[in-house]
Amino acid sequence: xxxxxxxxxxxxxxxxxxxxxxxxxxxxxxxxxxxxxxxxxxxxxxxxxxxxxxxxxxxxxxxxxxxxxxxxxxxxxxxxxxxxxxxxxxxxxxxxxxxxxxxxxxxxxxxxxxxxxxxxxxxxxxxxxxxxxxxxxxxxxxxxxxxxxxxxxxxxxxxxxxxxxxxxxxxxxxxxxxxxxxxxxxxxxxxxxxxxxxxxxxxxxxxxxx
Amino acid sequence: xxxxxxxxxxxxxxxxxxxxxxxxxxxxxxxxxxxxxxxxxxxxxxxxxxxxxxxxxxxxxxxxxxxxxxxxxxxxxxxxxxxxxxxxxxxxxxxxxxxxxxxxxxxxxxxxxxxxxxxxxxxxxxxxxxxxxxxxxxxxxxxxxxxxxxxxxxxxxxxxxxxxxxxxxxxxxxxxxxxxxxxxxxxxxxxxxxxxxxxxxxxxxxxxxxxxxxxxxxxxxxxxxxxxxxxxxxxxxxxxxxxxxxxxxxxxxxxxxxxxxxxxxxxxxxxxxxxxxxxxxxxxxxxxxxxxxxxxxxxxxxxxxxxxxxxxxxxxxxxxxxxxxxxxxxxxxxxxxxxxxxxxxxxxxxxxxxxxxxxxxxxxxxxxxxxxxxxxxxxxxxxxxxxxxxxxxxxxxxxxxxxxxxxxxxxxxxxxxxxxxxxxxxxxxxxxxxxxxxxxxxxxxxxxxxxxxxxxxxxxxxxxxxxxxxxxxxxxxxxxxxxxxxxxxxxxxxxxxxxxxxxxxxxxxxxxxxxxxxxxxxxxxxxxxxxxxxxxxxxxxxxxxxxxxxxxxxxxxxxxxxxxxxxxx
Numbered sequence: 001x002x003x004x005x006x007x008x009x010x011x012x013x014x015x016x017x018x019x020x021x022x023x024x025x026x027x028x029x030x031x032x033x034x035x036x037x038x039x040x041x042x043x044x045x046x047x048x049x050x051x052x053x054x055x056x057x058x059x060x061x062x063x064x065x066x067x068x069x070x071x072x073x074x075x076x077x078x079x080x081x082x083x084x085x086x087x088x089x090x091x092x093x094x095x096x097x098x099x100x101x102x103x104x105x106x107x108x109x110x111x112x113x114x115x116x117x118x119x120x121x122x123x124x125x126x127x128x129x130x131x132x133x134x135x136x137x138x139x140x141x142x143x144x145x146x147x148x149x150x151x152x153x154x155x156x157x158x159x160x161x162x163x164x165x166x167x168x169x170x171x172x173x174x175x176x177x178x179x180x181x182x183x184x185x186x187x188x189x190x191x192x193x194x195x196x197x198x199x200x201x202x203x204x205x206x207x208x209x210x
Numbered sequence: 211x212x213x214x215x216x217x218x219x220x221x222x223x224x225x226x227x228x229x230x231x232x233x234x235x236x237x238x239x240x241x242x243x244x245x246x247x248x249x250x251x252x253x254x255x256x257x258x259x260x261x262x263x264x265x266x267x268x269x270x271x272x273x274x275x276x277x278x279x280x281x282x283x284x285x286x287x288x289x290x291x292x293x294x295x296x297x298x299x300x301x302x303x304x305x306x307x308x309x310x311x312x313x314x315x316x317x318x319x320x321x322x323x324x325x326x327x328x329x330x331x332x333x334x335x336x337x338x339x340x341x342x343x344x345x346x347x348x349x350x351x352x353x354x355x356x357x358x359x360x361x362x363x364x365x366x367x368x369x370x371x372x373x374x375x376x377x378x379x380x381x382x383x384x385x386x387x388x389x390x391x392x393x394x395x396x397x398x399x400x401x402x403x404x405x406x407x408x409x410x411x412x413x414x415x416x417x418x419x420x421x422x423x424x425x426x427x428x429x430x431x432x433x434x435x436x437x438x439x440x441x442x443x444x445x446x447x448x449x450x451x452x453x454x455x456x457x458x459x460x461x462x463x464x465x466x467x468x469x470x471x472x473x474x475x476x477x478x479x480x481x482x483x484x485x486x487x488x489x490x491x492x493x494x495x496x497x498x499x500x501x502x503x504x505x506x507x508x509x510x511x512x513x514x515x516x517x518x519x520x521x522x523x524x525x526x527x528x529x530x531x532x533x534x535x536x537x538x539x540x541x542x543x544x545x546x547x548x549x550x551x552x553x554x555x556x557x558x559x560x561x562x563x564x565x566x567x568x569x570x571x572x573x574x575x576x577x578x579x580x581x582x583x584x585x586x587x588x589x590x591x592x593x594x595x596x597x598x599x600x601x602x603x604x605x606x607x608x609x610x611x612x613x614x615x616x617x618x619x620x621x622x623x624x625x626x627x628x629x630x631x632x633x634x635x636x637x638x639x640x641x642x643x644x645x646x647x648x649x650x651x652x653x654x655x656x657x658x659x660x661x662x663x664x665x666x667x668x669x670x671x672x673x674x675x676x677x678x679x680x681x682x683x684x685x686x687x688x689x690x691x692x693x694x695x696x697x698x699x700x701x702x703x704x705x706x707x708x709x710x711x712x713x714x715x716x717x718x719x720x721x722x723x724x725x726x727x728x729x730x731x732x733x734x735x736x737x738x739x740x741x742x743x744x745x746x747x748x749x750x751x752x753x754x755x756x757x758x759x760x761x762x763x764x765x766x767x768x769x770x771x772x773x774x775x776x777x778x779x
Binding site: 047050051052055074075076077078079080081082084086088090091092101102104132133134135148149152154158 | 603669670671672673674675676677678679680681682683685686689690693694696770772773774775776
């Protein structure tokens with residue numbers, strides 16, 4: 001039925017105190033920006049959507065992805081990608097291995113390697129496959145984190161203050177790249193941010209919490 | 211696929227319970243096995259209690275008052291001195307270059323087994339030791355060893371010194387771990403800006419918080435000092451020996467009456483440790499009350515320089531005593547004829563090593579098989595517990611921490627005799643497998659304590675990202691979490707191995723004297739006085755504990771040499 005990401009009557013509370021309430025549908029290719037000061041429960045909302053809500057919180061409501069109810073599905077089977085403010089590239093793996101970790105299983109060694117190389121080329125990082133992620137610049141790390149997530153073929157994208165660690169010039173650039181890629185693939189995007197500029201750049205609906 | 215997940219869910223939450231059983235089962239069983247014979251119930255010998263025969267026998271032993279006094283004085287003095295030195299050191303020097311040097315020496319000093327450190331100290335300060343040789347005859351005028359009772363002195367002073375030098379690195383490590391959680395740097399800065407001296411400011415602002423964190427390790431030191439056997443055999447007085455040594459002697463005698471005495475003694479040992487912990491707790495209250503008055507009085511300096519200098523001097527002395535002890539063991543192990551007062555032997559030879567090669571080889575194999583199996587089991591249980599905590603939120607409470615420390619606080623001499631008696635009554639053979647289970651009791655807490663903090667400190671957003679990329683919880687554990695945590699994993703492994711290598715009493719009692727490790731062989735040589743044999747076994751024991759630490763440092767550096775993000779983790 002409905003394509004896109006639906007949060008149906010989601011309510012999250014901590015020790016009985018209500019924190020977040022949201023009832024929204026995000027169509028494919030659209031961005032919903034959730035704004036509000038820190039500590040208001042924006043990241044908690046995302047952890048409910050990824051299925052990693054810490055036990056101190058209780059939540060009601062459903063998460064539907066392309067009409068499929070994923071509320072009780074294990075996090076790794078939800079097909080929902082997420083980007084945090086830190087790149088979180090795995091420090092023990094090379095750039096190429098990080099991407100191969102994200103790439104869905106299947107295909108020969110060479111085919112997989114070719115896909116990784118093509119994905120790197122797509123974001124102007126040809127030949128970076130054997131690099132140590134710790135030696136990359138902030139903008140390069142952000143791009144690797146983005147394509148690692150895209151290689152896992154997600155059906156929706158979550159952004160948890162994803163651009164707040166980048167300096168102003170880089171920020172606009174990475175932000176445009178992320179939104180462009182999400183539109184290309186028709187992904188519904190749920191973004192939490194405390195920066196009005198992020199929301200303006202996203203161009204979609206804005207919800208303010210707190 | 212869903213079926214598999216269900217079985218995993220069933221297996222993983224069982225591990226914390228299994229860990230508790232492995233850790234506390236033998237302790238509880240051992241205490242039970244001690245109480246029965248202590249009150250005259252030993253069916254294997256045709257004795258059915260309850261009777262007060264054994265207790266009466268114990269209190270009739272003429273050596274008892276002295277043995278009890280020794281147990282109390284060595285335990286309490288060791289703890290007080292080691293704690294004072296470590297607190298003074300951290301107060302006066304943390305954050306300085308001198309402190310970083312000591313910090314670097316910490317791991318190797320910590321991993322030197324107690325027995326080897328005790329032998330080293332004996333070889334240094336005995337009348338014919340290295341210190342006397344180096345200063346004779348030009349300074350002392352001695353051309354033969356003076357007739358002084360330094361090692362095994364009646365008051366247990368040398369034994370206390372031997373314990374202090376080994377407990378300083380332990381308490382220092384625990385303090386450093388605690389400092390990270392106490393906001394110490396900022397507290398010290400505030401105190402300094404209010405005009406407080408380095409040491410006074412630290413003692414008034416940081417010490418109360420740090421002590422709350424290291425209280426359980428301090429109790430471990432106290433209980434250990436009161437009931438240690440191997441160090442007491444090597445450095446402690448003989449007639450009478452401390453209570454713990456006498457218990458082991460009784461256990462070694464063939465007749466049943468002595469066994470009853472041993473179990474009665476074990477019960478008394480437990481009571482003594484509990485009483486000492488009570489006294490210590492009371493002293494904590496008094497110090498807290500006095501400290502509060504001292505804090506509000508507002509004095510900015512209190513012998514800061516003196517305290518700092520004394521603490522640094524004493525800890526450096528302790529470090530040199532361990533390092534020098536190992537050095538003198540090395541010299542003795544290669545020594546040909548070495549007359550007094552020569553500072554070095556006439557000739558260096560490989561003969562000692564060749565003479566003991568076969569025995570050393572056998573003992574090393576036995577030691578390694580036990581240590582590796584036990585550490586592997588401890589790692590599986592620990593990782594299982596921590597992963598269950600991560601996946602299912604089965605978090606350990608404050609009471610859980612107590613359980614973790616319980617096997618380290620209840621004296622070994624209190625429950626191991628009972629455990630041996632139980633095993634014999636049940637017809638179970640003593641031997642290697644029971645020894646491994648007994649080692650696990652002591653290895654598990656240390657492996658858990660060393661791994662738990664880094665495991666929990668790991669950024670769980672890594673797991674969220676990996677799961678969002680489609681990785682199952684098992685894949686996250688094996689492919690992401692454990693590789694990133696390689697360094698703390700290997701450190702925990704090294705700690706586990708060195709704890710197992712150093713175990714004396716469990717190996718001796720539960721092995722029924724038939725499981726010979728480097729430690730039991732080395733301690734057995736103590737009474738013989740063959741310095742060359744002692745040196746080879748002591749060094750081998752040290753190497754068995756030290757080499758894993760070197761590997762734990764070297765392996766991650768090698769594997770992650772091209773991974774900048776993991777080089778200083």
